[in-house]
Amino acid sequence: AGPPASFRSRLRTTIDAGEHAEAERILASAMGSHRLDAEVQLLAAVVLLEQGRHREAAAAARRALYLDPRLSVAALTLGSALRRGGDLRGARRAYRVAAVQLACQPATAEVPLGDGERAGGLLRTVESLLAMAGTDR
Numbered sequence: 001a002g003p004p005a006s007f008r009s010r011l012r013t014t015i016d017a018g019e020h021a022e023a024e025r026i027l028a029s030a031m032g033s034h035r036l037d038a039e040v041q042l043l044a045a046v047v048l049l050e051q052g053r054h055r056e057a058a059a060a061a062r063r064a065l066y067l068d069p070r071l072s073v074a075a076l077t078l079g080s081a082l083r084r085g086g087d088l089r090g091a092r093r094a095y096r097v098a099a100v101q102l103a104c105q106p107a108t109a110e111v112p113l114g115d116g117e118r119a120g121g122l123l124r125t126v127e128s129l130l131a132m133a134g135t136d137r
Helices: 005-016 020-034 038-050 054-067 072-084 088-103 119-133
Strands: none
Touching: 005 020, 005 038, 020 038, 038 054, 038 072, 054 072, 072 088, 072 119, 088 119
């Protein structure tokens, strides 16, 4: 079983408040019993990305994708971590994965672990990120 339902909202609240040390403490606690949970790895990636720890964020996003290859928000997070870390080619690859995953869902479908985002809206965001990341040369 995954982490308790309250875990995600508590962690999101600490992230939104900029309380990174508390977010790390909550994650460290969750890692003990839920290390193989894609949501825990995704949230770790988000915390690390917000702290500017791009390489570690990319590694956590990759773990989330390994645990759940259909998790489009993990592919999006991976793309953002790679882009911020200067790996535009890797970022484009991750964004394309997210775009394909999102395009396979109905536009009105709620994206798993996407904080209420709908597939169509998130797909437009990913397409914008792809355009900003440029094209392979």
